[in-house]
Amino acid sequence: MSPQTSRFYEFGRFRIDRAERVLTQEGEPLLLSPKLFDTLLLLVENSGHIVDKDRLMEELWPNTFVEEGNLTQNISVLRKLLGDGGGGQRFIQTVPRRGYRFVAPVKESFEPGADLIIEERLRTRIIEQEVETDGEIAADSGESPPVASVRRWQWSSKRSVLSIGFATLLVSALIVAWWALSHPSPSAAGAATFSVTNVTVRRLTNTGNVAGATLSPDGQFFLYNTSEDHNRTALWLRRLGSENAVQLVPPTSNKIWAISVAHSNNWVYYVASDPSDRDLTSGGTIYRISVLGGEPRKLTDRVHSDVTLSPDDQLMAFDRFNPTACDLIVANASDGSDERVIANSPSSRRFLHPQWSPDGSKILFFDIDQRQDGFYWSLAEIAPTGGAIREVLPPRKQRIWFMTWAADGKGIVMNATDPSTGQPQLYYVSYPDGRTERITNDFVYYNGASVGGNSIVTALKERPVNIWVTEWLAAGQGTPLLRGTSFINSVSWTPAGRLVFE
Template identity: 35%
Template sequence: MSLENYPSFLLNLSECEMDGEKQHFYRFKSFRLDVEEHQLLRDGVAIPLTPKAFDVLAVLVERGGHLVEKDELLRLVWSNSFVEEANVARIVHTLRKVLGEDENGNKFIETVPKRGYRFVADISGKENEFADFFDAQSETIDANPKSEIEPAIENDFAAEADRTKDFPVEEKTEKRIWLRAISAVALIGFIMVIAGSLFDFSGTKSGNALNFEQMRQTRLTQSGDVYAPTISPDGQYLAFLKIGGAKRGLHLRQIATGQVLELLPLRPDVDFWALKFSPDSNYLYYVENKQNDLGILYRIPSFGGQPQKIVDFVSGGVTVAPDGTRLAFKRINKKEGVTSIIVVNNDGSDELTIAATDTDSDYWSLDWSPDGGTLAYAVKHHEPNNTFWYVAEIPADSGVESRIGEPHNSRITTARWLPDKKGLILNAIDAKTKLSQIYYLSYPDGAERRITNDLNDYYGLSMTADGNSIVSQRIEQDRQIWILPDGDTQQAKQLTFKKEQHFEAVSWLTDDTLIFDVDENGTYQNHNIWRLKIGESEPQPLTTGAGNNTLPVVSPDGNTIAFVSNRNGKRQIWRMNADATQPRQVTDLDYSIINLRFSPDGQTLYFQCSIGGEGRLMRVSINGGEAVSISDTDIIRWAISPDGKKLAYSSLDRDAQKFVTRIRPLDEDRTEKVFDIDPENYLQWSKDGQALDFTLAADDSKNVWRQSLSEETEPRQITNFDKEKIFRFAASPDGKTLACIRYTVTFDAVMLSFDE
């Protein structure tokens, strides 16, 4: 049997405990290198290292004071892989950064030009208690190189010798490799004998590899600013996006110790997403976006270093082939109306499109199968009168899509293969509770089983290579309605207090009465419209029942409420009287309505909908009829002026590659003014029509800002909050009171562990 077929932890154990030339741990200066625990500590505090970085350091320390040739280092640490010398130099550079310098300014690792490296610090440590045993065994083996143990491994090492014969190695190094191999076989045999008395190896493990009944949930973070957590395949590290106001950064956390390494510092005007470790956990892939809609895929060493650009125009869904040689990702081309799955080499070359759909449909996640043959993904499939989700796979070199399991009427956002390819783990919305939960999907029969069943929302999935641990995102948000009499922050008063009501909109019915939508079961899927008179404690419902009745707006005369409802299956515009009587449907389009506003005369409704993946602005009479397009531009935020003549909207300036706000005549596609403003959550005209009010990412959406249209001035802040964010706001009809939805949101990582 080849040693390559033994579990790596057994071989590592044999080296740590059976090799007389190694020690359990080594001390140098303030550091302790613990070989058994695979851990480096400084003054008792663990320092996170990637597995390969630790192995390189262990080899150098073991040979302390002696030259370690580059070829020898490559062969000892990467014995079964082809690796360029540049990787060794990169890891040594990382180790030097970690170790720093001693009190005399000397580095711990010395470079011997054109040859290799030498660890130069003084080393002390505890001798291995197996040394005497090993020395005795090595004498016997040296005396009889053709011992009875050798034939069992001769053929395997002959192949290794062929691969390495071109590399000059000292005789004592060859001897050491033989001794390690023989010691490994001896130890493995001993372990297998003991294991045979404890376990029955006569049969193989079948069925689902996860023990659902023994699932344990652990909250990995509690800071509330950990976004898109992703666990490394070896289970040692958690990569995540750090959120600091309007800034984003990329960090790495060692799970065992909680220590955090900053890979990319917090920066404004940049987003990161689609984090994915390489199969060996040595690299982290991510997509970076700088104020445009065309992401760039990068790769960075897991323990820090210079990011390497891989390929442009990446929208998400990054996955890596099991051998690390190829990548796949999603690309959304809004101009052509196509969403594609792209496969490239890990340097970005040889691009291949293996699947495509229109931009009203979507691929919600990609995951390379353990055998490297296929890609699995969750699909949002849009038809004129229906949208549904399903899981599918497709050959990695292109071919025919095959569905796995039954379709869902609610979202499936993530699908991840289990290591044995006997099933997938899904992130999907529960049809009854509307909460995002975690499921097991058997492969290939498609039988589905639920893993979580609680009141938490789980978003995104990553998994360790052994499939025993799953990390997901837990998002908690609290929205409340406030009023500011005379717009004075000092007089701000909170009107609502219940948790998980998830208000989406607030508007004024009269100068003393608000209307808003309430999420009645905390799922974002069952909003109804309520009315609250200022000074009263209990609001009154205007709509009832299942489904979503949301985004209410009031006509200027206060007699009509328009809103978005899916009571007939699609998100369309409805209207009713202010007392909730005579509800009727206004639109019946193939597109979902995003939001809406009344015209100043109350006879027209302007609304935004998604067409081809872009936010298009349209209008329709309050009595129904044909909807008319206002703009072909992909609009983000928008508002109609009080006189009904102008449109303010934000969109991407493709030349400058940033978002700006434009003013144009409502009925003419002609830009009159451009402001360097990117409204974060909301945009509205002032009551007098002389300014625009909005929230900004620059202050983390904590306040409302105002931009004068008549003066060349910078925006000025008109509220003075120092915490929480503003989601929506609206001025009362008399302009004296500002109502707003303020919220807090926390992002943390949870781990689900399954005992074998």
């Protein structure tokens, strides 16, 4: 197999690795969002020439209506990152009424690279099946955690007992990518078509302290919040395929939750609340921070839901609970101004977890209805300007935790409880017909769902557990029988000497 050639661009103290999509300064990698990298690369590859604004807008945001202010913001961030002095003319020059020109001398070089390795992904069909147990079993981790509590069952014929040890609940980030991500259809245009029969699963973190995760809209990087020492939380950013994470928000006493990324991939929105306000009576505060870090900007208070952004990043929507009502609000995404209530209800169980559609024409949410025979969950939508509400998924006795649009707007990824096992799983709901299919079909506890490109990121909850066999009254001297991260409710011996657990 012939070796591949890598192309590099060098200017000043900086170097661009085109293949790896990395910008370094004197050998140290710099953090750029994918859109910022694309902006810089386009200017550098056309160094010495004017790149019109129209061309920049078309190549950076193809087939998408985006205001020119997004391009201006990208150029401003790049100049700051490059330390551009002299009014911003040392690297990137503004050509009035035309566009921009990269004016620094650029040296282009090539280096032979390693042989091209094509990763072969196993094509696995997820089979839907009925499960008649209420047990909760997670994947084996191979870990052997310390024992927190012990329960015993005696098997009289061998006078042996079983010991089960549980450790602290662990949460890690997991990514689910469908087959078309690495095997796109030749006729596909844009995002590949989702298929629940072709998925691959990859663990992203192993720290065990991840509270939740969110993908960037283009699926190039993800953010996650962690539980730190002394009841503090922090916010991290990491590019997919990299092991290095950047801390955007250092550990804070406020609880960080509800993370969103702007479609420009330049801004991160999150909600932070007082940890003592467990019921979110006062709600949280929306903050906005650059993907490059810096000081978060406070936008608005008394927020009781995730923040969802319009496709052009000009508006945001969220819930606000009042003593007697729930308001679905749309506001300016840059500063939180111009709040407008587009729908309200006397119940706090409506308009939950709002999600703006990819085409900008509707906002999806779920409702909870309490009836004599229990609670029912349903999906519905409303226009961003308000008006009539349309049902997407009829009420049913299946708890909905989270949901989000697929990138093409033709479906919804839903995190909902499996009625058979009681474990939250991932589902795909076709839009607009509401046909529902399973994405996952196991005993794992999935917490949340975020879509970016052709991938889904979710948090995986695990509880490490060990089972030992030991002689009666000789606990602590037994032989390990099972090590893993299973949610086990009970264990017993069969007359044939086999172990049964659920």
